[in-house]
Amino acid sequence: MIEMLFQFEWMRNALLAGVMIGLISPLVGVYLVVRRMSLIADALSHVTLSGVAAGLLLQKDFAWAGWLNPIYLGMVFSVIGSVFVEQLRRLYRTFQEIAIPIILSGGVGLGVVLISAANGFNVDIAGYLFGSILAVGRQELLLMAVVSGIVLLFLLIFYKELFALSFDEEHAFLTGIPRRLLNFLFIVVVALVIAASIRVVGILLVSALMTIPVAASLQFTNSFRQTCIWSVIFAQIAVLCGLFAAYYLNWASGGTIVLVSIVIFLLILLIKKSLFLFRRRKIG
Amino acid sequence: MRENVVEIKNLHYSYEEQAVLDGIDLTVKQGEFLGIVGPNGSGKSTLVKCILGLLKPQAGEVLLFGQPVRTLGERSRIGYVSQKSNSFNSGFPATVREVVASGLYGSLGLFRRMKKQDWEKVEEVIDQVGLSAFRDQNIGKLSGGQQQRAFIARALVSDPRLLVLDEPTVGIDAKSTAQFYDLLAVLHREEGLTLLMVTHDLSVLSSHVDRVACLNKRLTFHGRPDEFERKQTEILSATYGHEIQLVSHGH
Numbered sequence: 001m002i003e004m005l006f007q008f009e010w011m012r013n014a015l016l017a018g019v020m021i022g023l024i025s026p027l028v029g030v031y032l033v034v035r036r037m038s039l040i041a042d043a044l045s046h047v048t049l050s051g052v053a054a055g056l057l058l059q060k061d062f063a064w065a066g067w068l069n070p071i072y073l074g075m076v077f078s079v080i081g082s083v084f085v086e087q088l089r090r091l092y093r094t095f096q097e098i099a100i101p102i103i104l105s106g107g108v109g110l111g112v113v114l115i116s117a118a119n120g121f122n123v124d125i126a127g128y129l130f131g132s133i134l135a136v137g138r139q140e141l142l143l144m145a146v147v148s149g150i151v152l153l154f155l156l157i158f159y160k161e162l163f164a165l166s167f168d169e170e171h172a173f174l175t176g177i178p179r180r181l182l183n184f185l186f187i188v189v190v191a192l193v194i195a196a197s198i199r200v201v202g203i204l205l206v207s208a209l210m211t212i213p214v215a216a217s218l219q220f221t222n223s224f225r226q227t228c229i230w231s232v233i234f235a236q237i238a239v240l241c242g243l244f245a246a247y248y249l250n251w252a253s254g255g256t257i258v259l260v261s262i263v264i265f266l267l268i269l270l271i272k273k274s275l276f277l278f279r280r281r282k283i284g
Numbered sequence: 285m286r287e288n289v290v291e292i293k294n295l296h297y298s299y300e301e302q303a304v305l306d307g308i309d310l311t312v313k314q315g316e317f318l319g320i321v322g323p324n325g326s327g328k329s330t331l332v333k334c335i336l337g338l339l340k341p342q343a344g345e346v347l348l349f350g351q352p353v354r355t356l357g358e359r360s361r362i363g364y365v366s367q368k369s370n371s372f373n374s375g376f377p378a379t380v381r382e383v384v385a386s387g388l389y390g391s392l393g394l395f396r397r398m399k400k401q402d403w404e405k406v407e408e409v410i411d412q413v414g415l416s417a418f419r420d421q422n423i424g425k426l427s428g429g430q431q432q433r434a435f436i437a438r439a440l441v442s443d444p445r446l447l448v449l450d451e452p453t454v455g456i457d458a459k460s461t462a463q464f465y466d467l468l469a470v471l472h473r474e475e476g477l478t479l480l481m482v483t484h485d486l487s488v489l490s491s492h493v494d495r496v497a498c499l500n501k502r503l504t505f506h507g508r509p510d511e512f513e514r515k516q517t518e519i520l521s522a523t524y525g526h527e528i529q530l531v532s533h534g535h
């Protein structure tokens with residue numbers, strides 16, 4: 001029955017997109033979570049929204065922009081936003097989360113203005129807000145593949161430096177790790193991941209795949225390596241189960257994927273709690 | 285003549301308007317164990333951060349191994365355990381082994397991976413600080429004193445020639461403190477490591493260090509421990525102020 005699905009190109013595309021995003025989102029997410037920056041993903045996704053809106057506006061008003069996928073502009077905006085985030089974070093070292101409301105509201109504000117300037121769009125902007133993985137085309141798939149390649153390479157090459165920076169930024173700097181450069185590259189990579197994953201889960205849910213699988217693994221892992229591995233496993237389960245469930249139940253795919261990851265998270269909590277109770281009873 | 289590992293010349297530092305360090309001159313020779321004491325807020329941690337190049341002084345100069353600290357290339361020659369090491373995010377998913385290994389990452393350099401002998405070195409320092417049983421334990425689930433030892437291991441793993449410790453024994457029980465000083469003594473005597481330690485524990489001065497520096501915005505004393513013992517009352521009142529009556533530890 002499942003083999004049947006692979007006959008459709010759109011289903012193959014959706015699966016490929018899901019697997020790629022389910023790999024890079026949690027990997028980047030681990031660093032965001034342990035550095036207490038998870039909300040920054042949300043801020044950047046809203047900046048991406050304004051980029052997408054700008055792209056749609058261009059498409060509407062200028063014929064030559066027809067070929068330009070709004071996601072590209074979304075990506076450009078997201079990267080620019082990430083540079084701002086890093087600047088703000090440096091300016092307010094002791095309360096870095098101040099960057100979040102500033103960037104987030106700025107992104108939404110600009111997005112809303114652009115949408116209103118276009119008197120609303122014919123294109124369904126909901127596809128960007130909530131994801132439309134079943135409509136992922138060849139071009140977008142290619143974009144995701146390129147972004148995934150870049151992200152994986154970055155994380156692989158700088159695994160040890162990123163770990164040291166996340167654990168203790170001052171000490172990492174002291175041992176000669178180029179703090180500024182890596183922080184900058186990292187936030188740009190986050191921006192790329194967000195723009196690439198918008199099609200899968202949507203702007204409003206982008207941070208979910210970055211944080212919920214990580215939150216689930218943090219319940220039981222000891223080491224950083226384990227946390228990375230389990231986060232990817234949970235994200236893959238969420239994406240695959242979510243996709244099939246969405247297809248058979250005719251639910252929104254982005255929402256379903258997020259709900260599945262929350263179910264995984266709750267299951268882990270439950271298992272942990274019952275193991276704890278079980279052990280206590282054995283001792284008591 | 286032994287090499288000057290740390291050389292501080294006429295150092296001034298102030299946060300915004302408040303002057304914290306005012307004309308410090310201090311030299312630490314190779315193989316020396318310097319203890320720095322002084323009341324809370326006297327600028328000890330600030331001095332340490334200036335020495336390490338974490339803070340940029342408004343005036344004066346800091347030389348490490350004869351080079352200005354800000355241009356010092358070989359960062360691995362310095363090990364540092366900061367006063368607030370223990371204030372890391374205690375939910376952080378990392379084992380003792382991972383944390384200790386991170387002390388090597390800077391000196392390994394970009395694009396290089398940990399090799400077999402690097403991991404062996406990690407195991408060796410974990411044994412040295414007595415955490416063998418906890419190497420795969422999550423760092424947040426250790427006791428405060430055990431965490432402190434892990435941070436000392438992280439500082440030692442890159443084979444530093446200068447070890448800087450800012451109140452390393454705060455929150456550590458008496459037995460572990462004694463073990464810790466024994467470890468420092470081994471590193472100091474047998475491996476010739478240069479040590480710089482900020483402490484509030486005056487009793488350790490007579491028994492372990494070669495030089496004492498008393499700090500309160502300026503250096504109020506710098507000399508041998510026996511000299512310090514002899515003139516203790518004057519030095520302490522100059523450092524800590526006249527009103528405070530200090531209970532003298534030790535002998």
Ligand SMILES: Nc1ncnc2c1ncn2[C@@H]1O[C@H](COP(=O)(O)OP(=O)(O)OP(=O)(O)O)[C@@H](O)[C@H]1O
Binds near residue numbers: 299300324327328330
């Ligand atoms: N980041 C900062 N910004 C502004 N002032 C600071 C900062 N850090 C320290 N100070 C001030 O500098 C002075 C010296 O601080 P420092 O931390 O060097 O003291 P210390 O000798 O290490 O004290 P303690 O024994 O409590 O560790 C204090 O009066 C403090 O108020």
Ligand SMILES: [Mg+2]
Binds near residue numbers: 328329330367450
């Ligand atoms: Mg201090």
